[in-house]
Amino acid sequence: MTFPSPDDEAVRNPLVKVGPISGFPEFSPDKQAVVDGVIATIARHYTRAGAVSITTPLVERLDVLTAKGGGAINKEIYGLRRLGDSDDGSAADVGLKFDLTLPTARFVAQNESKLVFPLRRQQIDRVHRGERPKAGRSREFWQADFDIIGRGTLPVIADAEPPAIINGIFSELAIGPFVIRISNRKILSGYFRSLGIDPSLQTTALHIIDKTEGGLDAIFARLRERLGCSEETASAIVDFISMKIDVEQPLRNLELFRSIEGLRQGIDELTHVVATALALGVPEERLKIDLSVARGLDYYTGSVYETSLLDHKSIGSICSGGRYDDLASRFSTTPFPGVGISIGVTRLVTRLMEAGLLTTKEAFARHVLLARVDVSLDGKYFGLLSGMRSAGVPSELYLGDARLGDQLRYASRKGYGYAVIIRPDDAANGVVRVHDFNNGEDQVIPESKLLEVLLAA
Incomplete structure (x- = not known):
């Protein structure tokens, strides 16, 4: 073995040469000030809606993280172990949280007797996902959540509050015209049943509608390929999710489907939520009923939301969320239905700065x-x-x-x-x-x- 000479550069200058880790963003002071400003705006609106803050650890047990996320998200969870542990993976029984909702469900189940329900909760924290980094997607990012969580029951009227909060936040940020797309998962699930799609395949169908890029043609192709749908069934699904529905009078377009077993409740809930959101001050032009909104995570059961900028559609969703009726069922026998929204702050701010909708110029303008x-x-x-x-x-x-x-x-x-x-x-x-x-x-x-x-x- 050859040992390095004291004259070697590595010995004389033992600096560790590192570069940034892909997918783990860093911000200069001016850009971080923009992030801080956006977080402050979000937190202010959450607080105005009566939300109290909670804190959950960055690390959770894997059985908590995998309780309801679904197979796709499980592949993105970072397992955590000490360097001295076995490298066969057996020691990785904890991991970094990939969102804030499941840890909140665990927190609520454990602290039920100490909390006041319905719990209006906000949390702004870092989360980690082991996905492939790309524009607007990182492995570590700040997420800002708002939830209303009931014990036993939660009236569907609660589902109208998230759109009102979204409207307030993005109006104040002044980042251009936006639309809140809203639907109800019960509608798609009921429609799938009416078409005879096997219940075991319905989650896959929801994921196809939620994740497939390339528009309706791509969804049609994936339904045929992955679900084995007939051409007639795939066409029916595509036609259904692309219907134009009047926000003021949604039943005008959906009345025909109320006679289908399983759709009635979803349509009635959607109609009530939309009417209440309008009454809470959401402008009609900012609310769109879109049956293609499915949300990929398996725990959503009712109302679902996606928000996007009309002039910058390539940015994608800037806020999403929905209703979950049994998220804590793995942690407690008490039902804790809830509804909430999540804003990926890091992704949002990065893309908005790239698009010139947020600038660093104002960050220290009053200093x-x-x-x-x-x-x-x-x-x-x-x-x-x-x-x-x-x-x-x-x-x-x-x-x-x-x-x-x-x-x-x-x-x-x-x-x-x-x-x-x-x-x-x-x-x-x-x-x-x-x-x-x-x-x-x-x-x-x-x-x-x-x-x-x-x-x-």
Whole structure:
């Protein structure tokens, strides 16, 4: 064996050479500020809807993670083990959570006696999926969930709240026109039964409708190939999911199907939920009944939602969710029906920045640098800094003793909107100078007016 010489570069410079791990995103400060802003907006709307926050671990037992997710998602779960454990996989009895819903079901079942129902819950946290990274898809991402969970029962009227919350969030984010596509899984399941599709194949049929890219022709082909449907049956399914349905009067289009065993409840629920969502302020043009919305996860049982941007359809769904009536059945004999939505924050923000719908320009637009032009004024600087921060103005004092021009370049590079400059003669006269990086202009104002000016900016 040959040992490296002390003169070898690897010995003299033992730095670990690494690159970013594919699918695990990192954000620079300006982009992270955009992410933080979006999360704050989402959390604010969830809180307005009465949601309280909970925390669940990043790691769960595998029997929890695999309880209801379905075979496809099970392949994407990251197992977790210590480096010193056996490498045969036998030690991996825990894994990283791939969503927030199953851990919440476990949490609710374990803490039933301590919670107030219906529980309005929000959680914004990281999740992990071992899927192939691509544009808008990563292996680690932030997810923002809202759920209403009942004990025993949950009125279907609850299903109307998620669309109203979605409408509020994306209206405030001002990212362009969007549509909330809504359906009810009971409708598709009932229709499949009416066509004689074997119950064991219905989940596969839902996955085909939910996941197949390429439009209706691709769905038709996959139904024929994977389900063995006749041409007539596949055509009937495609025609059914592509029906145009009036949001104001959905029964006008669906009345014929109410006579089919199993469809009646789904159609009645959908009609009631849509009418209530409109009453909650969702504009008619932002709500679309779309029977092709199926949602791929197996735990959905009723209402389902998908939200997309009308001018940027390539971004795909920006918010999804639905009703689940028996999610916690593996953890408790008590039924915990619920309805909720989930926003993939990392995917959403990344794609919106790529499309120019969210920019980093505004991230630090209200931040202020207090220039340190004379150390003899440090007492005044510290007093002003404390006052600005107490008033809610994001601000920092330059820590070095660089020239004023260098300090201003520092603030400009960070994207700050303003700099406050006080020289000894300014302090003597009770004035401050405010430099606006947006237009390059300076104004001299009384020190007593500083907070008023900055807060109005």
